[in-house]
Amino acid sequence: MKAVIQRVTRASVEVEGGIVGRIGAGLLVLLGVAKGDDERDLLYIVEKLQTLRIFGDEQGKMNRTLIEAGGALLLVSQFTLLGDTSKGRRPGFDLAAPPEEARTLYEQAVGRLRADGLTVETGVFGAHMQVELLNDGPVTFLLDSRRGVSVPTLKS
Numbered sequence: 001m002k003a004v005i006q007r008v009t010r011a012s013v014e015v016e017g018g019i020v021g022r023i024g025a026g027l028l029v030l031l032g033v034a035k036g037d038d039e040r041d042l043l044y045i046v047e048k049l050q051t052l053r054i055f056g057d058e059q060g061k062m063n064r065t066l067i068e069a070g071g072a073l074l075l076v077s078q079f080t081l082l083g084d085t086s087k088g089r090r091p092g093f094d095l096a097a098p099p100e101e102a103r104t105l106y107e108q109a110v111g112r113l114r115a116d117g118l119t120v121e122t123g124v125f126g127a128h129m130q131v132e133l134l135n136d137g138p139v140t141f142l143l144d145s146r147r148g149v150s151v152p153t154l155k156s
Contacts, residue, residue, distance in 0.1 A: 001041040001105070001146075002081040004030040007054055007139035011074045013123040014130040021121035026071030028133050031109065032081030033102035034095050034146070041145035042105055046112045048143055049073065062139075066118065073113060076123035076131055077106045099126060 005027055012022040029049060034041075054062050055069035066073065079102065083091035096102065103125050113120045123129045 001034060001037045001045050001144075002032045003045055003049075003143040004078075004081065005049070005052070005054075005141045005143060006133060007136045008074075009134045009136045011131070011133035013074065013076055013121075014132070015124045015127045020124055020129075021074050021076075023072035023074045023119070023121050025069070025136070026073055026119075027066055028074045028076070028131070030076050030078040030081060030131075031106060032078050033097040033105045034082050035097050035101075037097060037101075037105055037145065039108075042108055042112070044145040045143060046109055046116075049113065050116060050118070052141070054139055054141065072119035072121065074121045074123075075106075075110055075113070076129065077102065077125045 006029075008023070008026060008028050010022075010024050011026075011028040012019050014020065027049065031045070050067065051065055053065055055064040055066065055071065057063040079093065079096045080091070082096035083093055084095060085091050097105070106125055110120055110122055123131070
């Protein structure tokens, strides 16, 4: 499971001309589900979203979690995070989970985060969406639940 996390002052997602999710200060999370992802991957991402200290304290240092900062979360499914661009010119999506599996894990993530008391807005799974955000900082992080996966390096 991969996630792009952006600290925002506001974010929204629109589908077919209407806003389906909107938050003020908090996190915009783009979430991609890979083939083979399971509850361990889900728990890793959910725990990180709840405990990352990426919001400023009184001294402006990143010392507060989303919950401590009183922020909300906008969770948007994005299978293109699993796109492989290492060969050719067209991304391959063989690493992405099939839609029905991805939807299940995405919905479980939403449910767990809400059950833990977070305000969670969402996009529409599988829909063409327009996402608008005002990145605060800018602060952006990448999460990969499969931390042990090697990442290709650029050759100089």
